[in-house]
Each structure stands twice: as structure tokens, then as C-alpha cells.
Amino acid sequence: MKIVVLDDYQRVARSYAPFDALPDAEVEVLHEHLVGVDELARALRGAEVVVAMRERTPFRAEIFAKTPDLRLLITTGMANASIDLTAAAAHGVTVCGTASGAARNTAELTWALILACRRRVVTEDRALREGRWQTTIGTDLAGTTLGVLGLGRLGTQVARIGQAFDMRVIAWSENLTPERAEAAGATLVSRDELFAASDVLTVHLKLSERTVGLVGAAELAAMKPGAILVNTSRGPIVDEAALVTALTAGSIAGAGLDVYDVEPLPAENPLRGAPNTVLLPHLGYVTDATYRTWYEQVVENVVAWRAGSPVRVLSS
Structure with missing residues (x-):
């Protein structure tokens, strides 16, 4: 055999x-x-x-x-x-x-990406190795809003960790009820409010016909200029071209990604050169x-x- x-x-x-x-x-x-x-x-x-x-x-x-x-x-x-x-x-x-x-594996990595983006961990690591000291200013999590797109098994774990950082947690998905959101320590909001109000928006939906491209140019344009997007779910849920445009234009502050449309991520993919990104090679489950x-x-x-x-x- x-x-x-x-x-x-x-x-x-x-x-x-x-x-x-x-x-x-x-x-x-x-x-x-x-x-x-x-x-x-x-x-x-x-x-x-x-x-x-x-x-x-x-x-x-x-x-x-x-x-x-x-x-x-x-x-x-x-x-x-x-x-x-x-x-x-x-x-x-x-x-x-x-x-x-275990969902906790990807939930933990989600927070690694959130913290890396908000505190400019990768940028400062590189700067220090090049002989520079304190080149950026990070942003606090306490008192800001965590938006969870998809409050299932994994999204719920991410939401509960957000509470430990003293963040306001909001959530939306197509079939989410106020009761289920409350049980996870989150508040159910509309889809539009999720994108507009989140300082950190994290994606935890299953990939399906109705979720492909769900986060597109219009959704990214609705986000705050200081907001970051984190995706540890599936790449095609976020429109990659629209995300590169938003990052290049500075219309959002950054992105932490562990998943992509094509994996391994091709050398010519423009995400590799997009500013203010932390990119990982689909490590959510790799423990x-x-x-x-x-x-x-x-x-x-x-x-x-x-x-x-x-x-x-x-x-x-």
C-alpha cells in the first residue's frame, strides 16, 4: 500500500x-x-x-x-x-x-495579528535591527471598538478576549440574534454599523457563495481611517484588490492577514508590497x-x- x-x-x-x-x-x-x-x-x-x-x-x-x-x-x-x-x-x-x-488556536493568532498591527510590532522590530529606536506610535485597545464579522465558535472566543482588553465588542452576521450576541459579550449591530464603528474589524465567517467578496470596496470605504482589518478566516471573503487599494490610499490604517485568495501567496501578489500590513502564511491551525x-x-x-x-x- x-x-x-x-x-x-x-x-x-x-x-x-x-x-x-x-x-x-x-x-x-x-x-x-x-x-x-x-x-x-x-x-x-x-x-x-x-x-x-x-x-x-x-x-x-x-x-x-x-x-x-x-x-x-x-x-x-x-x-x-x-x-x-x-x-x-x-x-x-x-x-x-x-x-x-481547537478554535482557540486561530483565536490566539487573531490577537497576535491585532496586537502586531496596533502596536507596530513588525515595523519596530525591523527598525531596531537597523539601528533605529522608537519610530512609530502605537494605539491603545482599551476603550475602542472590536467588530466581529461572524460570531460563531471562533468569533465568540475572539470576542471574549476583546472584553479582557476592555474593548466594546459589536458583531454582525446574517443569522446572528441579539441573544446569541449577548451571550458572547457582544452587541448585535447592523452590517453597516459594524464597518463604520469598528476600530478593529476581525473576520470569522465560513467561506460560501454568499460570503465571497463580502468585504469589498464599499465596506472598506465605510471603515474609519484609523481602523485595521484582520482576516484569519478565508482569503476570498475580503476583496484583495480593494484591500490593496485601501491600504495604499491610507483609507484604513492597516491589515493583519493569515489567509489569501491563492495559497501559498504568489510572489507577484500586490499584498506583499502593501503598506501597514502584517502577513502570515496561514498559521491559524499550525500548532x-x-x-x-x-x-x-x-x-x-x-x-x-x-x-x-x-x-x-x-x-x-
Whole structure:
């Protein structure tokens, strides 16, 4: 049995996954991201089992058609918008997941980005290394307004941390009720008020047809000139071109981003040169505890599938 593990950027899959529980398996771990259906198909030739890390690599009908040996596809997490589950089933491929991971991981990173932006951490770090001392003036969080776009499991954790910073917390999402907002320590406001009133606007919506481009030019124009935008959810929720324009024009004060339309972020993407940004390579879920759980469950999934009783099966 051949197993291919994709997108092991940090080269840690073998240290986390107990592959010795599969003594007869040939395990190949790939460290570079594969682009394009043909390149991916060549890399997966002969593989019965493929392990995908989150949504880094799309699996659509065309790739299933080009990988006839594939029988088990495992994704970290219990949902993956990059996998066409209907196409997988049509090609006889079982798709399994792992525990989704703790929301606190991304909530903590969200606050790392907020603090880095508001206190100019990256700018001051670079200046100090270049021999300069105190080049910027930070802005306080206490007494300002935190706007949470999407008050679900993750947004609620971010909102509660905002209270600890003595921030006023407001929130909006399409189906949010005043009672649910109050339970999270937030006040439900209209969508327009969320953008207009927030000093820090943080995005925590799921990516769907109705959320793609939800934060566009009009929404960014409605924000305060001193406000910052933080996105640790999914890149396409924020219109990248509109965000670059707003940052370049100085119509908002900055942005902290962990997610992008295309990942890894292409070298030519204008966000790389946009002012007042803190950019991270989609690290929200990348922690020791999460990786340990995911990779251990990957092997559990293989063992259960080989025994004829697959676990954590995803279906369309």
C-alpha cells in the first residue's frame, strides 16, 4: 500500500504520524506545494491513500479521474471545501477527516495579528535591527471598538478576549440574534454599523457563495481611517484588490492577514508590497497540539479503512 502525504511544509509529518503502525506501507511525504492537475496526478501515481493538509490542495473530478489507484483520501479537519465529495464517491474514493482542531488556536493568532498591527510590532522590530529606536506610535485597545464579522465558535472566543482588553465588542452576521450576541459579550449591530464603528474589524465567517467578496470596496470605504482589518478566516471573503487599494490610499490604517485568495501567496501578489500590513502564511491551525492530533488520527483512519470499518467519513 502506497501512502502519499501532501504539503508537509515544515517537514514534520513523519515525526507526528505513527506510521510504524502500518509496517507494510510505503509512505512518501511531499514538502512542496503541487500546482496543477497533471503535476498532482503524476505525484500521486500508484497511491491508494492520500493525506491532504486542510484546503491546500483541491481534489475535483478531474484529479480523481487521473488517479485510478486512489481509494482513501484523508483531510485534516472534518470539512474541506477543496474536496468534491460527490466526485470522490463517483470514483469509489472514501473521504475521511480528523478532529477539526481547537478554535482557540486561530483565536490566539487573531490577537497576535491585532496586537502586531496596533502596536507596530513588525515595523519596530525591523527598525531596531537597523539601528533605529522608537519610530512609530502605537494605539491603545482599551476603550475602542472590536467588530466581529461572524460570531460563531471562533468569533465568540475572539470576542471574549476583546472584553479582557476592555474593548466594546459589536458583531454582525446574517443569522446572528441579539441573544446569541449577548451571550458572547457582544452587541448585535447592523452590517453597516459594524464597518463604520469598528476600530478593529476581525473576520470569522465560513467561506460560501454568499460570503465571497463580502468585504469589498464599499465596506472598506465605510471603515474609519484609523481602523485595521484582520482576516484569519478565508482569503476570498475580503476583496484583495480593494484591500490593496485601501491600504495604499491610507483609507484604513492597516491589515493583519493569515489567509489569501491563492495559497501559498504568489510572489507577484500586490499584498506583499502593501503598506501597514502584517502577513502570515496561514498559521491559524499550525500548532504542536493540533498537528499531533491530526497526524495520529490520519493513521487511525488508515487502519480502520483497511479493516473495512472506516471512521470519520465525510459525505456530500
